[in-house]
Amino acid sequence: MHGSFLITIKKMKDIPVVDVNIAEQELKAVEEVVKSRYLIEGKNAREFEKKFGQFTGSKYVSTVTNGTCALHLALTAMDIGPGDEVITTPFTFIASSNSILFNGAIPKFVDVDPETFNLDPNKIEQAITEKTKAIMPVHIFGNPCNMQEIMEIAEKHDLKVIEDCAQAHDARINGVHVGNFGDIGSFSFYGTKNLVGGEGGAIVCNSEEVYDKIQSLKNHGRDPKGGYNHYRIGFNYRITDMSAAIMNVQMDRAEKILARRHRNGNLYRKILGEQKFLRLQKQLPGHQMSDYIFAPVINDPSITPQDLIKYLKINHISSRTIYSVLSYEQPAYQNINNFYMARVVNFPDYSKTHCPNAEHIARNHFELPMVSSMTDSQIDYITETLLKYFTER
Ligand SMILES: Cc1ncc(COP(=O)(O)O)c(C=O)c1O
Secondary structure: OHHHHHHHHHHOOOEOOOOOOOOHHHHHHHHHHHHHOOOEOOHHHHHHHHHHHHHHOOOEEEEEOOHHHHHHHHHHHOOOOOOOEEEEOOOOOOHHHHHHHHOOOEEEEOOEOOOOOOEOHHHOHHHOOOOEEEEEOEOHHHOOOOHHHHHHHHHHHOOEEEEEOOOOOOOEEOOEEOOOOOOEEEEEOEOOOOOOOEOOEEEEEOOHHHHHHHHHHOEOOEOOOOOOOEOOOOOEOOOEHHHHHHHHHHHHOHHHHHHHHHHHHHHHHHHHOOOOOEEOOOOOOOEEOOOOOEOOEEOOOOOOHHHHHHHHHHOOEOOEOOOOOOHHHOHHHHOHHHOHHHHOOOOOOHHHOOOHHHHHHHHHEOEEOOOOOOOHHHHHHHHHHHHHHHHOO
């Protein structure tokens, strides 16, 4: 019995951590664009914007090249500039705080809530100074931040709010899609996200004035209605219609793709929710995660993620830690004076920044497969194998 189990394990293919849900329709859509010879942002981008607006319930949607420039555009549209401080989380992909630095603004890192892994609203007010201009909450792994409390603080101190929703397609609070709480919501359609475009991004907002500014900024500051007059210094952050075509088809298939993600997340939460060895990311009441990444924290100080990942690998389950180095710990931040903006801006010494909750999560989390094609029995196999590690050591 034992022998045959080992043989089965040996023959098994590794279950990947992520997959990309692409079908024949995406292929056809790209082929059509190429055949049309209209490769630049065009009809597919317009169709996608309409569909994404319906999906998120946002009045205005603007496609952009990727999620990083969506954040950069959003901050620029909010007039965030050199020396301004923007409060954000260090437990995220580096693009979140990098986009703040692009304009010479200063990322002010605030610790996360140990349960939600998101910016802790109770720690925001003490970080506000006369230079603070905005808050950038990041819905990490697709778990919606406590937007009610964040918006109350923002309103009290007259701060702009830019939501980083890169990982949060279909993350909602009481049915309202994230991205609609702050001034601007920024999305990524990077090739491994819930909904993909290869590269790709989108900005959502509910103000016509902000939308017009974004439409102009993303196209070299031109009048969005056309012509070669440039009214502000802008960028080329347009999308190609090949990427937009993929995103457009993904919107048609979104219900199915996202249902698989939610099923995976719900199953994991049901099976692993009560285990004392693990701390799962907590959803606040009325909050729906996007189920982009499922990454619990190990609750046993004698176990490292590295050991657990090795064990899972032997058992053909791919796993990894994703943000084991926090943004302020990255070499680029530890040497921030090498950044050209340091010639005009006094950046803080990030070696003195410490966010203990974020540091704990960074060192102790690991990712489980979130593959849309996973079967129930594969999820059973993953969870049983994982629990064995804690109970049979
Ligand atoms: C939280 C977060 N913010 C921003 C980005 C940047 O998006 P993009 O890769 O599309 O530039 C990403 C990821 O890719 C992300 O995960």
